[in-house]
Amino acid sequence: MHYGFATIYWRDMIRFVRFKTLLVSSLLQPALWLAFFGIAMSSSFDKLITGIPVPPGVHVIGYLTFMGAGIIAMTTLFTSLFGGIVILFDKNWGLMREILASPMNRNHIIFGIGLSGVTKSFIQAIIIMTFGILIGAAFFEGFTTWQVVLGIIGVLAFVGMFALGFLFLSAAIAISMESPEGLQGVITLLTMPIFFASNALYPTDSFPEVLKILSIYNPMTLLITGIRYFAIGPDFMALGMHYQYTWSDILTAYAGLMAFAILTFGLAVWRFRKAVVT
Amino acid sequence: MPETEQEHGDIIISVENLEHSYKGFKAVDGISFAVRRGEIFSFLGPNGAGKSTAINVLITLLAKQKGSASVAGFDVTLDPQKVRESIGIVFQDITLDRDMTVWEILEFHGRLYNMPNEQRRKRIEELLDLVELAGKRDERTKHLSGGMKRRLEIARGLMTRPRVLFLDEPTIGLDPQTRLRMWDYIRGVNNEGTTIFLTTHYMDEADHLSDRISIIDHGRIVITGKPWELKNTLGRDLIYLETNDNDAAVRSLKDHPGIRDVKFKPKGFVLMVNEDGSKVLPIVIETLRNAGIEISTINLKKPSMDDVFVFYTGREFRDEPPTKIPRAGG
Numbered sequence: 001m002h003y004g005f006a007t008i009y010w011r012d013m014i015r016f017v018r019f020k021t022l023l024v025s026s027l028l029q030p031a032l033w034l035a036f037f038g039i040a041m042s043s044s045f046d047k048l049i050t051g052i053p054v055p056p057g058v059h060v061i062g063y064l065t066f067m068g069a070g071i072i073a074m075t076t077l078f079t080s081l082f083g084g085i086v087i088l089f090d091k092n093w094g095l096m097r098e099i100l101a102s103p104m105n106r107n108h109i110i111f112g113i114g115l116s117g118v119t120k121s122f123i124q125a126i127i128i129m130t131f132g133i134l135i136g137a138a139f140f141e142g143f144t145t146w147q148v149v150l151g152i153i154g155v156l157a158f159v160g161m162f163a164l165g166f167l168f169l170s171a172a173i174a175i176s177m178e179s180p181e182g183l184q185g186v187i188t189l190l191t192m193p194i195f196f197a198s199n200a201l202y203p204t205d206s207f208p209e210v211l212k213i214l215s216i217y218n219p220m221t222l223l224i225t226g227i228r229y230f231a232i233g234p235d236f237m238a239l240g241m242h243y244q245y246t247w248s249d250i251l252t253a254y255a256g257l258m259a260f261a262i263l264t265f266g267l268a269v270w271r272f273r274k275a276v277v278t
Numbered sequence: 279m280p281e282t283e284q285e286h287g288d289i290i291i292s293v294e295n296l297e298h299s300y301k302g303f304k305a306v307d308g309i310s311f312a313v314r315r316g317e318i319f320s321f322l323g324p325n326g327a328g329k330s331t332a333i334n335v336l337i338t339l340l341a342k343q344k345g346s347a348s349v350a351g352f353d354v355t356l357d358p359q360k361v362r363e364s365i366g367i368v369f370q371d372i373t374l375d376r377d378m379t380v381w382e383i384l385e386f387h388g389r390l391y392n393m394p395n396e397q398r399r400k401r402i403e404e405l406l407d408l409v410e411l412a413g414k415r416d417e418r419t420k421h422l423s424g425g426m427k428r429r430l431e432i433a434r435g436l437m438t439r440p441r442v443l444f445l446d447e448p449t450i451g452l453d454p455q456t457r458l459r460m461w462d463y464i465r466g467v468n469n470e471g472t473t474i475f476l477t478t479h480y481m482d483e484a485d486h487l488s489d490r491i492s493i494i495d496h497g498r499i500v501i502t503g504k505p506w507e508l509k510n511t512l513g514r515d516l517i518y519l520e521t522n523d524n525d526a527a528v529r530s531l532k533d534h535p536g537i538r539d540v541k542f543k544p545k546g547f548v549l550m551v552n553e554d555g556s557k558v559l560p561i562v563i564e565t566l567r568n569a570g571i572e573i574s575t576i577n578l579k580k581p582s583m584d585d586v587f588v589f590y591t592g593r594e595f596r597d598e599p600p601t602k603i604p605r606a607g608g
Contacts, residue, residue: 007389011378018377094373098434101337102390103362276341278334 008112070200515555
């Protein structure tokens, strides 16, 4: 048995902790989003919706809690899409030659990068949840201890699967590209529609039809559905909308993320097989 | 290693009619050669001659297009995995992660090749001693000097006890003193039994280090042989002359039995001499004086690798390729 992916993972984590500015900024950035955008938006949104009647017995959450789930998802999306950039750097600095000339199966590179990306996303998700609770987000409110534990596991399971999907995609793009600028361009192009055609910041119910369909199949929406289910609950009201999730909604969402990850893994395997690095 | 064993030792790299093109440009144009077990074999040629392309095919980074090539008994196309397990590589440019330590570089490499823990750790210590980097083990590679980086890369190439070590331009960019020390390391590694395949565009490097050399130019092997054999093909000595009538001078000298060949230069000509040049020199001077030809410059020397190169490629060594050579994938 060859644990090549563990070797790739080990090296990428060394790099993660050694680049101090990158480490700090990647941990600080989501907290800043929550602090500035979250507090600013929630203070105006919460005022706007105060007049909307609430059905009796429904759990009402503030905007900060609602978009907190979106910020976890957004951070995971950015981190994962940029996760493959190390492959491009390795390629351009000649370091990839050492790996590709070794007997190790190339799929280990994809797995190793995936695993280190997931680790980074886990750290970020936990920081956002902790920081969110500190500034007033109602994550896990009214949960029993073991519901909290289950909730955290659930959130991380969703974050992990989503991260894998986009890390594989990022790896596939990175091994095919020549310049970091090109990669940056492609990634920026991808993040816009994925982020805004999702339920991260607002409900998707009143979207125009085409956008609505897009948002339903958007992995980002699937992830946020999962996070809200596990961190807020199956039944809550936000922005005047009543949200209800069943177990089968959640399982379907997870299956969708898995399908996406399998698809992008296939894409990455194909691109790596084709890659010529001299 | 005794001479006879080298002469009859088995073949560890075998290449027949290898061809490789990039978008219609033939970087390697039908080369054949064999490297014997235990020798230091060099590809000597200018930048863009096709050396790196050939090496990239042998180390399985480039898919072979035409011809056949096997390394350590394994075909590069049919058994690339076995080839990879049998070789060590030092790439042309420094390929070290700047932010990893010396120890981590070797550890990472050992893990890539799936070496068992104990064996890996032991090998790292041995190699750190061999390349005299034990004191730098926790230093990040960006703080190492050029020579230290190269030594670390050689250590890395040796981690898995390869049967063949490929060195692509191992001393490029190093100062003369460091180059001499690198040669010592390379000889030391070879003395321990590792076959070495080297590419270089330094004449002196090929000359001093190799058991055998192939001169490669425009993707073709021009000649192969031991350094002294190659130099001997030019005769024992070279006499360079400039006169007031070079054509007449050559006419009067070329039938002399000691002179095997004449080569014209921009301002003068070179006589390739079979005998001791210092004995031929007075005769040359005498002959020209009798013919009424005035000598302005005269110079006697032993043939060098530069002379060999110029003779077999028909021109001076060019440092830069005339056109940019496209690399695979950009």
